[in-house]
Amino acid sequence: xxxxxxxxxxxxxxxxxxxxxxxxxxxxxxxxxxxxxxxxxxxxxxxxxxxxxxxxxxxxxxxxxxxxxxxxxxxxxxxxxxxxxxxxxxxxxxxxxxxxxxxxxxxxxxxxxxxxxxxxxxxxxxxxxxxxxxxxxxxxxxxxxxxxxxxxxxxxxxxxxxxxxxxxxxxxxxxxxxxxxxxxxxxxxxxxxxxxxxxxxxxxxxxxxxxxxxxxxxxxxxxxxxxxxxxxxxxxxxxxxxxxxxxxxx
Amino acid sequence: xxxxxxxxxxxxxxxxxxxxxxxxxxxxxxxxxxxxxxxxxxxxxxxxxxxxxxxxxxxxxxxxxxxxxxxxxxxxxxxxxxxxxxxxxxxxxxxxxxxxxxxxxxxxxxxxxxxxxxxxxxxxxxxxxxxxxxxxxxxxxxxxxxxxxxxxxxxxxxxxxxxxxxxxxxxxxxxxxxxxxxxxxxxxxxxxxxxxxxxxxxxxxxxxxxxxxxxxxxxxxxxxxxxxxxxxxxxxxxxxxxxxxxxxxx
DNA sequence: CGTTCCCTTGAGACCGCTCAAAGACCGTGG
DNA sequence: CCACGGTCTTTGAGCGGTCTCAAGGGAACG
Numbered sequence: 001x002x003x004x005x006x007x008x009x010x011x012x013x014x015x016x017x018x019x020x021x022x023x024x025x026x027x028x029x030x031x032x033x034x035x036x037x038x039x040x041x042x043x044x045x046x047x048x049x050x051x052x053x054x055x056x057x058x059x060x061x062x063x064x065x066x067x068x069x070x071x072x073x074x075x076x077x078x079x080x081x082x083x084x085x086x087x088x089x090x091x092x093x094x095x096x097x098x099x100x101x102x103x104x105x106x107x108x109x110x111x112x113x114x115x116x117x118x119x120x121x122x123x124x125x126x127x128x129x130x131x132x133x134x135x136x137x138x139x140x141x142x143x144x145x146x147x148x149x150x151x152x153x154x155x156x157x158x159x160x161x162x163x164x165x166x167x168x169x170x171x172x173x174x175x176x177x178x179x180x181x182x183x184x185x186x187x188x189x190x191x192x193x194x195x196x197x198x199x200x201x202x203x204x205x206x207x208x209x210x211x212x213x214x215x216x217x218x219x220x221x222x223x224x225x226x227x228x229x230x231x232x233x234x235x236x237x238x239x240x241x242x243x244x245x246x247x248x249x250x
Numbered sequence: 251x252x253x254x255x256x257x258x259x260x261x262x263x264x265x266x267x268x269x270x271x272x273x274x275x276x277x278x279x280x281x282x283x284x285x286x287x288x289x290x291x292x293x294x295x296x297x298x299x300x301x302x303x304x305x306x307x308x309x310x311x312x313x314x315x316x317x318x319x320x321x322x323x324x325x326x327x328x329x330x331x332x333x334x335x336x337x338x339x340x341x342x343x344x345x346x347x348x349x350x351x352x353x354x355x356x357x358x359x360x361x362x363x364x365x366x367x368x369x370x371x372x373x374x375x376x377x378x379x380x381x382x383x384x385x386x387x388x389x390x391x392x393x394x395x396x397x398x399x400x401x402x403x404x405x406x407x408x409x410x411x412x413x414x415x416x417x418x419x420x421x422x423x424x425x426x427x428x429x430x431x432x433x434x435x436x437x438x439x440x441x442x443x444x445x446x447x448x449x450x451x452x453x454x455x456x457x458x459x460x461x462x463x464x465x466x467x468x469x470x471x472x473x474x475x476x477x478x479x480x481x482x483x484x485x486x487x488x489x490x491x492x493x494x495x496x497x498x499x500x
Numbered sequence: 501c502g503t504t505c506c507c508t509t510g511a512g513a514c515c516g517c518t519c520a521a522a523g524a525c526c527g528t529g530g
Numbered sequence: 531c532c533a534c535g536g537t538c539t540t541t542g543a544g545c546g547g548t549c550t551c552a553a554g555g556g557a558a559c560g
């Protein structure tokens with residue numbers, strides 16, 4: 001089901017397939033070399049695996065190399081809230097690592113490969129590689145901003161606005177890391193996942209999806225999303241226009 | 251309305267009234283001395299002031315010394331979502347500082363005093379004071395966890411659960427910094443603020459508040475909150491029991 | 501003493517919920 | 531090969547939680 005690749009050939013950081021992408025900042029060769037030593041290995045898991053468990057402290061930090069995952073929290077009676085999605089290049093585990101208490105879970109939506117970094121070397125990193133430390137903080141602040149945005153959506157937007165917002169968010173996020181095929185994107189999650197992200201019931205999510213399709217700006221069939229009119233979708237979703245700069249890749 | 255105290259006597263970090271509190275970690279005298287030099291001054295503002303404006307990059311970082319504030323986001327049509335509350339000892343501004351795009355606003359609920367730190371010295375801090383850099387990251391991860399929790403509440407809890415959760419959250423947070431008088435807490439926000447935090451309408455928030463009062467675990471009158479049965483409140487709010495450790499104070 | 505803000509209450513509308521069930525698709529095992 | 535169970539999507543029906551609109555009262559303030 002899941003294992004940390006032992007002798008198996010792993011991707012060397014200098015040949016990281018993500019780093020050349022425009023969304024990621026350039027990094028000095030020295031820092032790339034350090035990241036290579038910081039990387040303890042790779043974790044290759046199948047779809048539906050739990051990478052970080054709620055209520056259990058994680059001893060690792062991860063960068064997703066390929067695949068999709070999501071962060072979530074659940075209540076005892078089973079109600080689940082998906083807090084954010086994880087795409088290639090996203091760095092996760094800081095919360096579960098630094099804080100000692102309850103945290104979120106992370107599950108994969110597809111087969112996925114993670115770079116694994118040992119938490120115990122984080123302090124060493126802060127001492128000896130301030131640039132990377134700064135980048136980690138930058139990413140944490142960025143995630144915070146995303147969560148603010150999601151809170152605004154769930155707390156104050158209508159079902160239709162929320163759904164339009166979420167689909168645009170996923171589309172835009174996927175575009176950053178080159179996952180689009182033209183104006184099409186293969187989404188790995190079910191409508192139940194979307195519902196748990198939006199704070200809506202499954203049934204109502206489905207009906208809202210119908211409505212959104214009727215508006216003519218999107219297609220979504222067989223989990224393939226096609227964006228016909230991105231601007232209209234953004235307006236419907238009350239999306240703030242964001243000029244996002246390149247971000248660091250850990 | 252607001253000004254950075256110039257020649258006015260400000261609180262020296264070594265005599266910080268917050269640091270002796272149990273919630274805050276001990277810090278080496280050398281680091282306290284550095285923080286003193288990092289601190290550019292104090293910002294004393296009256297109730298209802300905007301400290302950080304949405305859509306405008308902030309050039310400062312702040313630690314709240316005294317008073318209450320809140321972080322929020324708004325939509326163009328005026329709908330507002332309060333994202334979190336800021337109490338003494340809380341460190342804010344990282345998002346608005348590090349990221350270049352749209353951000354949240356921060357308004358005060360009472361007269362308040364902030365310690366002001368210049369953003370441009372943040373990099374220097376990361377190079378020369380890794381412990382403080384680490385602490386800042388730790389706080390960012392902690393805030394992220396809080397937002398996850400709020401997302402779970404707004405997305406998946408009922409109105410009554412949300413309100414119970416919020417009141418307990420505020421009570422617990424205030425207790426940390428010694429703002430309780432016995433089992434009483436003076437809340438500075440209106441029911442409109444509570445509504446905008448919970449993703450509910452003002453009217454329904456009021457009616458939910460009635461219901462919660464009827465349950466007998468709380469009193470809330472004239473903005474004075476009395477917790478009669480904390481355990482019952484936590485259960486109603488579906489609050490995870492959190493064993494929170496001491497946290498750093500910047 | 502008028503204005504403003506806040507809390508409260510009532511009434512009715514509607515958005516989103518639960519319950520229920522059917523069809524499509526898929527992998528598995530008989 | 532087909533039967534079967536599981537997951538996912540879709541649809542209908544009816545309930546109810548939350549919303550909007552409206553209005554009144556109290557406290558604070560100029």
